[in-house]
Amino acid sequence: MKEAVFLAGLFFDYDIPREKIFLLKYFRSPLEKQFIKYYLCLGEIDNFVDHTGYFCQKKWLKILKKRIDGLITAYDKYKQEGDLDTLCKIENGKFKL
DSSP states (O other), X not given: OHHHHHHHTTTTSOOOOGGGGGGGGTOOSHHHHHHHHHHHHHSOOTTHHHHHOOOOOHHHXXXXXXXXXXXXXXXXXXXXXXXXXXXXXXXXXXXOO
């Protein structure tokens, strides 16, 4: 399945799911926005530079991945707990990891 998604280039125009659209408030540069789409679409970061043409260090990709995973985990946790104040902070881009 990943191969078909890659060959079709779907990660370039991937529509971020509605429940994860808040991530765009934390990642603003074109590289970061493309990384969100790529990571959410393919679920891996190893070939990001080769597939997209955006150049960056592997270390930076790992940092971005860790931030995305942390935000999604926090969002899911506070949604399950029903903490609306913290959910609002996350969705408005004011949550600190």
